[in-house]
Amino acid sequence: MSDSAPTAGQNIQVLRKTLGWGQEHLARRMGISASLLRKIEDGTRTATPPTVAQAAKAMGVSTARIYGTPFSDPGEAQGLLDALRLTVRRHTLPREDVPALDKLAAGLAEAAQLRADTRYLELLRKLPKLLEQASAVALQAGGDATAWGQLADLYGCAYAVAHRLGQADLSDMIVSRQQWAAQRTWNPEAEAGAAWNEAGTYQSAGEYSDGLAIVDRAIVRYEQGGRTDTPEAAVALGSLHLRGVVLASRAKDHNAWAAHHEHAKAFAERFPGGDVLRHNLTFGPGNTALYELAAHVELGRPDKASEMAEPLMRTPPAGLGASRIGRLCIDTARARLDLNDIRGAEAALKRAHEVAPQMAEVHPMAREVLRVLFILHQRSRPDLINLAKRSGLMPEL
Structure with a gap:
């Protein structure tokens, strides 16, 4: 999904330099040590979500600005997101006619499954038309709770995609539409x-x-x-x-x-x-x-997290889809990295790319862990090089 997109740690450095600040100045405003900030910027420590929040507040920018978009190629993904944004904006003006209800139900079930499987591009291709069809049904149905509930759930799928692809403004707009539909379901x-x-x-x-x-x-x-x-x-x-x-x-x-x-x-x-x-x-x-x-x-308890991860990674709990197993692998990789278990972190990250590839390629924490792994004496490892290429990190490393 990416050709070349910087990670959060790299963006912190770029934004700091744009402001003309030294590392000591930014670190002081963030409330962390200059040595920690230096490691975050040079890729030997991950930029965790709280750290990103601290950096954003210190520099007066949004966290979305630091995370950036997980893809830099303005290709299919961006075009599909633009189509989704237009559909969400025109939420009371659907351009699709009311479809056969059984056909709509099948489309909604497919969308839910694509979301659970983290197949974001496939879901993006279907969402604009599905949202317009579901909107047409709900608006025609008046106060029918089922129709509005279906629309609210579909907006939930749209939020998952927008959130994961780093589209903060679109995510906010989708949530407002989901609330609008949910309030009509009783x-x-x-x-x-x-x-x-x-x-x-x-x-x-x-x-x-x-x-x-x-x-x-x-x-x-x-x-x-x-x-x-x-x-x-x-x-x-x-x-x-x-x-x-x-x-x-x-x-x-x-x-x-x-x-x-x-x-x-x-x-x-x-x-x-x-x-x-x-x-x-x-x-x-x-x-x-x-x-x-x-x-x-x-x-700050990576030892406890890693201990919990062992049985969960070995036998994932029943009922969890690819999105949840993928997230388990990413969190496990981060915990093992914090414990300096480089091989264990690499194994968990590879597993994330196996079970939920589209999510692992764009997830901010997965990309940060991969960046650190790649820099920490792992340049000669073919598997890490392959993951870095798939995640769009190679040009920067």
Whole structure:
């Protein structure tokens, strides 16, 4: 998907120099040591999400500016994103007629599967037409909750693509459309799914406290609105708590992360047979374990994360799709790299490229881990060279 696109660590250096700042000055504004910033810029330490948030705040730019786009070739991906952006902007003016409902249902199911499989380009090719068809159905159906729920779920698929491809402005616009559709369903699960993505936009922007506020508000709203003892409620509330786990761990709020984690574990116990998928939210004991592992990495406990990863990598939990297994591999690679387990990190990253190649090629943390691995005396390793080429990193390294 990329020809040549810099990573977050490289962009920090470029932006710093554009401002005319030295490393000591930026490091001081970020609240980190100059030696750590030097390592981040030269590629011997990864630019973690909290570090990117600190750099963005210090330099007065968005985190999206630092992450950049994961591809530099203005080819098919960019053209497809432009088509999606136009469709989302014209959300009440669909240019497609109302399709046969069985055909639309098949298209929606295919979109959900493509999202779960992280096949982003294939999904992008289908989204504009599908969104317009689903919009036409919902607008004609008036107050039909099912039609609006389908549209809300489809916007959830669109958000996943825009978010993963580094399109912050498009992600924000999609979330507003998803909320618009979800509010017409009278379905609290659809609204929870929209809130989960809304909090995700704050997470991507490094605004962790605000994201936690969105999560807490959505949980209270759901709990006040009806029953919480159903499987649907467990998925909605459990997923919101998992979003809280990530936000709290990146904010280094140990109390909040522990509280969200305990609530998520309690809801996950209702699914002893494995994780389930509802409204594009995967929830159960497996995904809860993956979020706990990721939180340990963010909280500076890579040894605990690596220990958890061993059985999960060996036998992935039932019910998890490629997007979740790929993320497990990326978090495992980061934890092992923090422990200076170079070969273990390389093995985990290779696994990520095997199970979720399109995600691994563009995921900011996967690209940062690969950059560090490549620089740390790994230039002669053919597999790393191949991964670097696929991820568009070779011209810069």
